[in-house]
Amino acid sequence: MEPEPKRMNDAEISAAVAQLDGWQVVDGMLSREYEFSDFVEAIGFMMRVSIWAQTINHHPEWSNIYNLVRVGLRTHDVDGISDYDVRLAAKMNELADRWRTASNG
Amino acid sequence: MEPEPKRMNDAEISAAVAQLDGWQVVDGMLSREYEFSDFVEAIGFMMRVSIWAQTINHHPEWSNIYNLVRVGLRTHDVDGISDYDVRLAAKMNELADRWRTASNG
Amino acid sequence: MEPEPKRMNDAEISAAVAQLDGWQVVDGMLSREYEFSDFVEAIGFMMRVSIWAQTINHHPEWSNIYNLVRVGLRTHDVDGISDYDVRLAAKMNELADRWRTASNG
Amino acid sequence: MEPEPKRMNDAEISAAVAQLDGWQVVDGMLSREYEFSDFVEAIGFMMRVSIWAQTINHHPEWSNIYNLVRVGLRTHDVDGISDYDVRLAAKMNELADRWRTASNG
Numbered sequence: 443m444e445p446e447p448k449r450m451n452d453a454e455i456s457a458a459v460a461q462l463d464g465w466q467v468v469d470g471m472l473s474r475e476y477e478f479s480d481f482v483e484a485i486g487f488m489m490r491v492s493i494w495a496q497t498i499n500h501h502p503e504w505s506n507i508y509n510l511v512r513v514g515l516r517t518h519d520v521d522g523i524s525d526y527d528v529r530l531a532a533k534m535n536e537l538a539d540r541w542r543t544a545s546n547g
Numbered sequence: 548m549e550p551e552p553k554r555m556n557d558a559e560i561s562a563a564v565a566q567l568d569g570w571q572v573v574d575g576m577l578s579r580e581y582e583f584s585d586f587v588e589a590i591g592f593m594m595r596v597s598i599w600a601q602t603i604n605h606h607p608e609w610s611n612i613y614n615l616v617r618v619g620l621r622t623h624d625v626d627g628i629s630d631y632d633v634r635l636a637a638k639m640n641e642l643a644d645r646w647r648t649a650s651n652g
Numbered sequence: 653m654e655p656e657p658k659r660m661n662d663a664e665i666s667a668a669v670a671q672l673d674g675w676q677v678v679d680g681m682l683s684r685e686y687e688f689s690d691f692v693e694a695i696g697f698m699m700r701v702s703i704w705a706q707t708i709n710h711h712p713e714w715s716n717i718y719n720l721v722r723v724g725l726r727t728h729d730v731d732g733i734s735d736y737d738v739r740l741a742a743k744m745n746e747l748a749d750r751w752r753t754a755s756n757g
Numbered sequence: 758m759e760p761e762p763k764r765m766n767d768a769e770i771s772a773a774v775a776q777l778d779g780w781q782v783v784d785g786m787l788s789r790e791y792e793f794s795d796f797v798e799a800i801g802f803m804m805r806v807s808i809w810a811q812t813i814n815h816h817p818e819w820s821n822i823y824n825l826v827r828v829g830l831r832t833h834d835v836d837g838i839s840d841y842d843v844r845l846a847a848k849m850n851e852l853a854d855r856w857r858t859a860s861n862g
Contacts, residue, residue, distance in 0.1 A: 496707050
């Protein structure tokens with residue numbers, strides 16, 4: 443079993459966000475928008491994230507419009523942002539950056 | 548090549564919506580929410596829809612929260628709801644109903 | 653953490669296979685072929701299975717040709733068939749049967 | 758509608774394969790193995806390819822074992838290798854190379 447998510451206070455969240463490229467806190471959620479080259483890449487990203495997210499049983503709120511994926515992270519059980527949201531945000535950047543570095547390369 | 552999408556007028560949209568179980572027009576978009584048993588089924592639905600949507604090059608605006616998928620359809624090129632939105636809505640019902648009938652069976 | 657997979661002996665495997673609709677042991681692997689209505693359904697099935705498989709960190713060997721998915725399960729770490737293979741086989745049936753009952757309904 | 762696939766002769770196939778990094782003809786199929794960093798990346802690749810393949814209604818024969826994806830391409834309707842197989846092979850390289858360049862970067 444994974445450990446329980448821990449609610450983070452404002453100072454902890456600020457410190458975490460400073461390490462998370464592109465993320466910010468909006469309306470109490472850890473939030474980011476990703477832009478991909480097209481629909482295929484956007485959906486491919488969502489599928490990779492879905493597989494990974496399921497392994498820690500923590501899931502994003504997200505929307506997709508063609509090549510855009512907007513994400514909001516929050517942990518219902520602690521009624522706030524937790525270390526699980528930070529883990530998922532970091533993993534999403536890793537999965538997306540891999541793509542982006544390549545397409546820019 | 549697929550034919551161009553055709554903008555539908557209000558009477559045509561009303562007639563189409565009457566045939567589309569669960570869909571309605573909200574803020575100028577053909578809209579529906581699907582509820583699945585869990586995250587795996589919701590994402591599996593999005594994957595099947597994505598493959599199909601790509602074949603007619605027409606894509607939904609949609610969001611996912613755990614077992615819920617909310618969809619809004621609109622055709623940018625005609626600045627309104629088109630026959631493509633109706634086709635995609637009908638196909639989404641077909642792909643989702645298949646699942647739902649089974650799980651109720 | 654999930655418990656370690658346990659190697660099953662021939663009697664245990666026979667008893668398990670008797671409960672698994674459509675599965676048999678072929679070349680030392682727990683094996684089955686699924687037939688879906690089309691490519692979209694076959695890939696949708698693989699996606700749902702992938703998400704679930706990752707949660708127990710146990711993955712199928714499988715191939716896809718259009719609407720067919722052929723699966724072979726075996727546990728490398730125990731050099732044989734384990735309880736993890738049986739769990740994954742049962743879950744695959746559940747995910748596929750849901751689809752099949754519906755399309756036959 | 759997409760044009761009909763055209764059967765290629767041996768000289769045309771050789772010329773095409775020379776341009777397709779990593780591909781060769783094995784048992785009458787255009788063939789390649791891709792190695793990814795893990796299961797998530799392998800399945801993410803298969804999902805991106807699936808969406809794209811559906812748009813030209815031409816599908817691979819392929820298998821997956823953890824981080825490996827083995828592909829064989831052949832066109833049933835022409836009983837041989839066609840221009841569609843070459844298009845799909847080139848697209849698969851593009852979708853995979855994007856990933857690979859990034860992970861090496």
